[in-house]
Amino acid sequence: MTAAAEGSPPLRIAGARRSSLLQSEAVQGFALISPTFAYALILLVLPILVVIAHSFWTQDYLTIDHTFTLENYRIALTEPIYRDLLWRSLCISLSVSLLTVLLAYPIAYFISFHGGRHKSLWLFLITIPFWTSYLLRVMSWKVILGYNGVLNSGLMGLGIIDEPSTALLYNSTAVIITLTHAWATFAILPIFVSLEKVDRTLVEAATDLGDGPLRSFLRVTLPLSAPGVISAALIVMIPTVGDYVTPKLVGGKDGVMIANAIQAQFGKASNWPLGAALSVTTMVIVSLMAGATVLIIRALQRLAR
Amino acid sequence: MTAIRRFLPGWLSSYAALYILFLYLPVIFLPIFSNQHGGDAEIPALRRHASLV
Missing domain, CATH: 1.10.3720.10 (MetI-like)
Structure with missing residues (x-):
């Protein structure tokens, strides 16, 4: 991209919007909590989702049948x-x-x-x-x-x-x-x-x-x-x-x-x-x-x- | 009411002391009794189990 293109009005507006979005409190707050959020997601939400998924399956000895059922x-x-x-x-x-x-x-x-x-x-x-x-x-x-x-x-x-x-x-x-x-x-x-x-x-x-x-x-x-x-x-x-x-x-x-x-x-x-x-x-x-x-x-x- | 007010802190402090004693019960009795009677805690369960068998 040339310097002239970078300086064109629509791109300048888009750049300004992006920088204002990055500087917004909401985005900065989200960036700040993202490590904790990722930690909670991986260690808390994911295991619960795995448990919920298992509850709709059936088990035949060592193999899990992934067919959806409400039998359990x-x-x-x-x-x-x-x-x-x-x-x-x-x-x-x-x-x-x-x-x-x-x-x-x-x-x-x-x-x-x-x-x-x-x-x-x-x-x-x-x-x-x-x-x-x-x-x-x-x-x-x-x-x-x-x-x-x-x-x-x-x-x-x-x-x-x-x-x-x-x-x-x-x-x-x-x-x-x-x-x-x-x-x-x-x-x-x-x-x-x-x-x-x-x-x-x-x-x-x-x-x-x-x-x-x-x-x-x-x-x-x-x-x-x-x-x-x-x-x-x-x-x-x-x-x-x-x-x-x-x-x-x-x-x-x-x-x-x-x-x-x-x-x-x-x-x-x-x-x-x-x-x-x-x-x-x-x-x-x-x-x-x-x-x-x-x-x-x-x-x-x-x-x- | 004055009597209650006078009694209340005393009652509360006695309660607090008793509650602390309750919290410390396992810590106090485990070392004393574990050597002498620890195994005996299982006896009724074993007897019940034996009677069921």
Whole structure:
């Protein structure tokens, strides 16, 4: 291209448009996030797409038949065993998130409002137990809840029971206790952060206007800390539905969850498409449940106001 | 109300201490009990399994 051609009016306009496009905030922003975007696309979206694709195929021993079918979804949604496992997983996960948030809120409140200059020390104390491996902590609960474990020995020592109880371990209660412990920090920290953001002058104003401690807590502190409560509930609920290590170690036959069935399909059963269909079904139901949780908490927040 | 206000921080700090103890339970008891009773945790499951078989 000659210098004369480069300088022609239409090309000059096109060049100016291109340079203004390159300088636009949107393009610069996109260029800035593109490495992260590519990372998320390759490591998060792509595996999910592969799982979704597998869920529409079938497997015959070692070969995958790529013919489109909804048979796996029919099995996932109609077979009583998978329906029961999914229902149990949702119940366990909801109980764990509710229990974790209820137990975590008072301690987050205490640290935020009464922690004084020792706030960092309290937070440090809370995080220390979580420096150990997740597996090790779950195994520890086997030791605590076990036949001759800490709890049974303690209860027998106190004369409350005559022989060790078998009701403490290998059931869904053991899974709930273990998961409530394992996800405690993940609930305390978001609630603490949202409580730290609560403007103390608003609480003082509520007190000045005649609200008692309980009323000012319900009308000011709790609604303002609702974003932290929502985050904590979701952070705990979403991963616990898919947890398979805890039910495997402390759940026994009564504590088996949907993730154990998914793992079995991808492992021993060698039926990846059914495993994928179960995963996608669980994912969709958990997303709906998470959405419903957010809506319910927001509605409660509006009611409290 | 004053009594509640006076009691609340005390109640909360006791709760915080208990909660911290709950968080530390596995860390405290794993080294103490793992050598003595660790294997026994499996007994009921094995018995149940044996009865099923």
